[in-house]
Amino acid sequence: MSAIAIDAGTSLIKAVVFDDDGHEVAVARHATEVRRPHPGWAEQDMDSVWQAVAAAIREVLPQARDGVRFVALTAQGDGCWLVDEHAEPTGPAILWSDGRAAPVVDRWLRDGVAQEAFRINGSLGFAGLPHAILTWLREHDPDRVASSATALTCGGWLFSRLTGVVGVDLSDASVPLLDPRTSAYSPELLSLFGIEWARPLLPRVLDGPDATAGLTRAAAAELGLAEGTPVVLAPYDVASTALGAGSTAAGLACTILGTTLCTEVFTPTVDTSGDPSGLTLVLGSGADLVRAFPTLAGTEVLGWASDLLGLAHPRELSALAEQAPPGAGGLVFLPYLSPAGERVPFLDTSARGTFWGLSLEHGRDAVARAVFEGLTMVVKDCLLAAGARTHELRVCGGGSNSEMWCRLIADVTGLRVVRPADGEVGAKGAFLTGLVATGSEPDLTRAARRHVRLDRTYEPEPDLVEGYADQYERFGSLRRIATRGWHLDRQGRQGRQGHRQATQEDPA
Known part of the structure; x- marks a missing residue:
């Protein structure tokens, strides 16, 4: 029998039919919208995400001609998908890429709280995680918190719609409040972040057999599957x-x-x-x-660079980059373009993209190559930080x-x-x-x-490996220099925002 696997990404929902040997038989892709109602915010309509999942399953189901033995689900992680006691949304999902809680994280970093938490759970939290989002909501939208019963993730939300079971898998629960040694929420971490009040909002952690449940009658009717079909909640998408x-x-x-x-x-x-x-x-x-x-910054940076250079697709950016020599003629790009800053392998909500060494001698090809090389330096950064x-x-x-x-x-x-x-x-x-x-x-x-x-x-080319090793050292040195500029720039932006607010409140 076939199996259907769902990958509910941030911007694209995919449903895949696999045969017994693990070959892809059919794929359906449905786009979802990320809303940005304010600078730095990233939200999704939770019901729209579910409807996209349902539509994708219905589209591929006819290709599972020998029946469906199980449905497996993975989804974007982190964020805060709040539901009430009936598992209905209390507002839009606040996504992993949302930066509204950056001041909360900055405070935890400044006070050493984030670093102390890392010594407990091996994770350095960021603004798009439930602990920061819930803290922000309690300060700015307490009614939303009061109306909510559980802070789910995307995977947990979709699992509840499929099975009626409210909870999250271990990978989704891991950051920021789980002790990985016990696989249970840590009272010490809740106290450290000052969010003991949020304990009732934390979802049940589904491990082992608990992460599998039968498809409900309502969901079965909506999807065209048999009631009771096993639904498996897999680790979230990156895992x-x-x-x-x-x-x-x-x-x-x-x-x-x-x-x-x-x-x-x-x-x-x-x-x-x-x-x-x-x-x-x-x-x-x-x-x-x-x-x-x-x-926080990935292939969206390639889309940005393609638009900037008047290219129709990142494929054209790749072809343009190949025209420049390795090292891009000395041009270095720090690719931290997310409005929320960066979270790995360092955490800095002020981080911003920066070109170093740009001159009239650099053409479009050098800019394109510098973008790819900058993103690749980040990959090396993270490999070294992993320590394996x-x-x-x-x-x-x-x-x-x-x-x-x-x-x-x-x-x-x-x-x-x-x-x-x-x-x-x-x-x-x-x-x-x-x-x-x-x-x-x-x-x-x-x-x-x-x-x-x-x-x-x-396979790596030895001569290029040696040259890029030197460039990586330069990349790191320039980032350390840029850090002070990021923070000065942020102070300036905050000052301008404060001035505009004061002017609006007192136009005289």
Whole structure:
């Protein structure tokens, strides 16, 4: 029998039919809207996301001609998807990329709270996480908090619509309030962040058999599936993608070249040493942990650069970048374009994009190459921050379709880069999780070994590796210099905003 895997991303919902051997039989893609009602905000209508999921399932269902043995679900992580006691939305979802709570995080950083929390859970939180969003809402929208019963994530919200079960999986619960050693919410972390009051809002953590439930009668009727069909809540998208890329063995890492550039490695133990950085995700009791470094700026930067240079598609940006020599004629780009700053491998809500060394001698090709090289330096940044011994990097996501970028990643990191054959790697990870949850495979490592297929390998060129090693050092030095400028710029922007508000309140 077939299986259907859902990958509910931030801007695109995908439903994939897999056959018994793990081959993609059919794919449906439905776009969703991210609303930005104020600068730095990012929201979605929760019911619209569910409707997109339902439409995608209905579209692919006719291709599951031998029936559906289970539905597996992965989704965008983090954010705050508040529901009432009937599991109905109390307003729009506030997404992982939302920056309204940046002042809250800045306060925690300034007071050493964020750093102390890292020593407990191995994660450095950011503005798009529930602890920060709930703190902001209590200060600015207390009625929303009062009307809410549970703070879900996207995966938890969709699971509740499919099964009626209200909860989140371990990976979604991991950051920022879970103790990865106990797989339970930490009273110490709640106290540290001053949000003991939010404990009743934290969802039930679904682990093991609890992360599988039957499809409700109402959902079955809406989707055209049989009531009681098993629904498996897989780890959220960045972790499921690492599984789908087959990066479960020692020495393998994964980088998602998507809306976020997320670099991940599997690790058997919690590591809270060193400089606070990244996230530690729990996949399940007894399973390895994932050290994840999901940036706030990813392939959207390529879209921005394409628009800036008058190009129709990032494919054209890649072709233009190939016309410039390695190193882009000395031009260096710091690719921190998210309005919320950056979260890995450092946390700075003031971080902004910066070109260094730009002159009249640089053409469009150099700018294009500098953009790709800047994003690739971030990948290397995150690999080094992960601290794992790695000999191979699996790459996936829309950006992995660029041959030029795959070669560049190999040359900058010095690692063999391998692209999986599957087009929908996040959905593949959900499918593998479903196989294990329903007893068809003994564990995720063996499931990946059997079902993950590889497409192409890119070996690093030694001469370019050496040159890019020097460029990486320059990249880091220039970022350290830029940090002071980011903070001065932020102070200036805050001053201008304060002046405008005062003028509006007292026009005289």
